[in-house]
Amino acid sequence: AITPRTKAILITHLNGLPADMDKLTALASKYQLRIIEDCARALGAQFGKQKVGSYDIGIFSFGYGKSIYGLDSGIVTTNNVTIRQRLRDSISSLPTSKRTDTFKQLIKCFVLKCLSMPTMYAIFILPLLYSVVILKIRTFESFFRQKIPEEFVIPKMPAKQMTDTQAYLCLQQMTRLDQNNNQRITNSNALTGDLTKTKPNGVALVLPKHCSDRHDIFIHYAIWHTQSENIQKLLLKEKIDAQSESARDLTQIPLFARWVDGTYHNASRLDGNLLFLPTCPKLSKAAMARIVH
Numbered sequence: 001a002i003t004p005r006t007k008a009i010l011i012t013h014l015n016g017l018p019a020d021m022d023k024l025t026a027l028a029s030k031y032q033l034r035i036i037e038d039c040a041r042a043l044g045a046q047f048g049k050q051k052v053g054s055y056d057i058g059i060f061s062f063g064y065g066k067s068i069y070g071l072d073s074g075i076v077t078t079n080n081v082t083i084r085q086r087l088r089d090s091i092s093s094l095p096t097s098k099r100t101d102t103f104k105q106l107i108k109c110f111v112l113k114c115l116s117m118p119t120m121y122a123i124f125i126l127p128l129l130y131s132v133v134i135l136k137i138r139t140f141e142s143f144f145r146q147k148i149p150e151e152f153v154i155p156k157m158p159a160k161q162m163t164d165t166q167a168y169l170c171l172q173q174m175t176r177l178d179q180n181n182n183q184r185i186t187n188s189n190a191l192t193g194d195l196t197k198t199k200p201n202g203v204a205l206v207l208p209k210h211c212s213d214r215h216d217i218f219i220h221y222a223i224w225h226t227q228s229e230n231i232q233k234l235l236l237k238e239k240i241d242a243q244s245e246s247a248r249d250l251t252q253i254p255l256f257a258r259w260v261d262g263t264y265h266n267a268s269r270l271d272g273n274l275l276f277l278p279t280c281p282k283l284s285k286a287a288m289a290r291i292v293h
């Protein structure tokens with residue numbers, strides 16, 4: 001609800017699909033609120049002809065699992081001169097990373113790059129995922145699933161200035177962003193076209209919604225089904241990586257229970273029933289056909 005204390009609307013463009021910005025900008029204008037866009041999963045997406053992150057204030061993170069990996073860095077975008085200057089003043093007072101820390105991050109980047117290659121992924125990552133999901137071995141569970149704390153804890157992640165090394169890595173990947181996004185869209189269309197009429201155990205899959213007024217980049221292709229866990233197990237046995245979505249029903253988590261007022265049917269329905277199908281730009285037509293089959 002919007003109250004006299006409300007200062008801004010925080011929007012998340014989830015899995016590559018932009019939110020309905022026409023309705024949200026109208027709401028912000030009516031109540032004189034700022035718009036803050038969380039664009040971490042939607043770099044390159046757009047609503048109509050306007051890119052996400054360009055409405056008022058945009059936040060992009062470049063961590064593992066995002067469109068661009070920038071050694072856990074990020075940027076803020078804004079078209080407001082006053083906010084821009086305040087941000088620059090704040091950033092200028094932040095410390096920079098030590099060279100040793102940057103070197104460690106580069107090593108991590110190199111390892112992740114190697115592990116993301118199809119052959120290396122099949123040898124090292126898939127067996128770990130198989131052990132967690134199929135064999136229920138908890139040793140490596142933290143690699144794939146983040147544990148939500150029972151009480152609110154501010155993570156110890158001191159803010160630092162983006163280094164030249166981080167900026168260089170991001171800029172180099174930006175040159176391939178449109179190409180990668182277009183390939184993800186192609187792969188997603190292949191999934192949608194062949195899975196529309198699929199009904200595991202007689203229940204249709206709920207696929208990502210197509211919206212003609214926005215450009216979805218499908219950084220994640222999320223499907224819903226009551227048997228999503230069994231579908232994940234089936235795919236993993238066929239050596240196909242399907243990740244369970246991290247979305248949870250917050251009303252059932254003690255950390256957020258104190259703010260719950262009412263029943264949230266959609267949250268309850270989605271909890272534990274979402275699954276990500278692979279749309280990686282490196283996947284070939286043959287690989288996508290095999291996933292669908």
